[in-house]
Amino acid sequence: MAEEKVLIGIIGGSGLYNLSNLTFIKLVNPETPWGFPSAPIAISSTPSGVKVAFVARHGEGHVFNPSSVPCRANIAALKSLGVRAIIAFSAVGSLREEIAPGSFILPTQIIDRTKGIRPVSFFEGTSIVAHTGFGDPFSNKLVKWLETEVEKALAKEGRGVKLFTDKTIVCMEGPQFSTRAESILYRQWGADLINMSVLPEAKLAREAELSYALIATATDYDSWRPHSAAVTAADVLKTLKSNAETSRLVAATILDDLHVSISGEGSDLFLEEAGGMKFSIMPRSVKQKPEDREKLSYILPDYFDGQQGSN
Numbered sequence: 001m002a003e004e005k006v007l008i009g010i011i012g013g014s015g016l017y018n019l020s021n022l023t024f025i026k027l028v029n030p031e032t033p034w035g036f037p038s039a040p041i042a043i044s045s046t047p048s049g050v051k052v053a054f055v056a057r058h059g060e061g062h063v064f065n066p067s068s069v070p071c072r073a074n075i076a077a078l079k080s081l082g083v084r085a086i087i088a089f090s091a092v093g094s095l096r097e098e099i100a101p102g103s104f105i106l107p108t109q110i111i112d113r114t115k116g117i118r119p120v121s122f123f124e125g126t127s128i129v130a131h132t133g134f135g136d137p138f139s140n141k142l143v144k145w146l147e148t149e150v151e152k153a154l155a156k157e158g159r160g161v162k163l164f165t166d167k168t169i170v171c172m173e174g175p176q177f178s179t180r181a182e183s184i185l186y187r188q189w190g191a192d193l194i195n196m197s198v199l200p201e202a203k204l205a206r207e208a209e210l211s212y213a214l215i216a217t218a219t220d221y222d223s224w225r226p227h228s229a230a231v232t233a234a235d236v237l238k239t240l241k242s243n244a245e246t247s248r249l250v251a252a253t254i255l256d257d258l259h260v261s262i263s264g265e266g267s268d269l270f271l272e273e274a275g276g277m278k279f280s281i282m283p284r285s286v287k288q289k290p291e292d293r294e295k296l297s298y299i300l301p302d303y304f305d306g307q308q309g310s311n
């Protein structure tokens with residue numbers, strides 16, 4: 001029998017607004033120091049009783065554009081429920097011929113093309129400074145684990161969906177799509193995929209010491225192909241539904257084994273992000289405001305609970 005805690009969080013992107021193939025238990029809507037999540041979080045369970053917390057990134061009815069998704073509240077709310085690992089789904093454009101719409105991809109690198117208008121840190125606006133390591137923006141161990149498990153899940157599903165690994169994703173600001181010149185430039189930079197959502201989500205997960213991986217689902221070829229029309233939302237919508245169905249099946253297939261990997265003995269080795277902020281936060285000082293320490297204790301109780309800036 002699975003334990004009570006909800007250790008796995010799933011963030012659903014465009015088209016993936018629920019995990020209706022699991023057994024729904026309840027909705028929770030924690031108010032965090034950064035506000036409420038995009039939508040109430042659905043707690044559901046697999047047939048064997050493993051629980052998962054699901055949040056729709058763009059909210060119920062897709063009301064948040066990518067630049068205004070309350071990412072800090074989403075990540076903080078998942079952490080407050082006991083989540084240790086997040087699998088985030090995202091609809092992405094492909095910058096490579098071989099990555100056809102309908103493909104699934106596990107990226108390992110990100111190029112940031114957001115424009116500085118999104119809050120990118122839990123420490124922003126506080127008297128506490130932290131410099132978090134982000135050289136490997138996704139959880140290496142979780143991604144490695146997913147490479148095998150998602151491949152198996154896609155094979156079991158039998159729809160012929162291909163999985164690509166070790167790819168680089170550009171995160172652009174949007175909400176408009178790229179120009180042809182930008183799309184061609186990103187290919188020259190070595191990028192393979194493009195979306196508008198992986199940042200600051202991945203950075204915030206790292207600050208909250210959560211393991212985070214992205215399952216990217218290709219919907220279109222963006223705008224780099226010389227003899228094809230540039231991407232439109234209508235192109236994206238065509239593939240969203242079947243990608244969302246496949247995403248639900250993949251999630252349902254991997255959840256039980258993921259729960260075992262992150263709850264059993266050796267889970268500390270798997271969840272390498274836990275404890276990672278220890279050397280990222282600048283030393284304690286009298287200038288750090290108690291209310292800021294209190295706020296940050298919501299996501300990092302090990303470093304801020306019960307301590308006041310007294311030296």
Ligand SMILES: CSC[C@H]1O[C@H](OP(=O)(O)O)[C@H](O)[C@@H]1O
Nearest residue numbers: 013014066090091195196197236
């Ligand atoms: C609907 S096209 C652009 C939109 O789709 C992706 O959303 P998500 O990552 O949440 O699946 C992309 O990042 C843009 O936000």
Ligand SMILES: Nc1ncnc2[nH]cnc12
Nearest residue numbers: 091092093194195196222
């Ligand atoms: N071509 C594209 N550009 C940015 N985000 C996307 N999400 C899906 N397709 C996209």
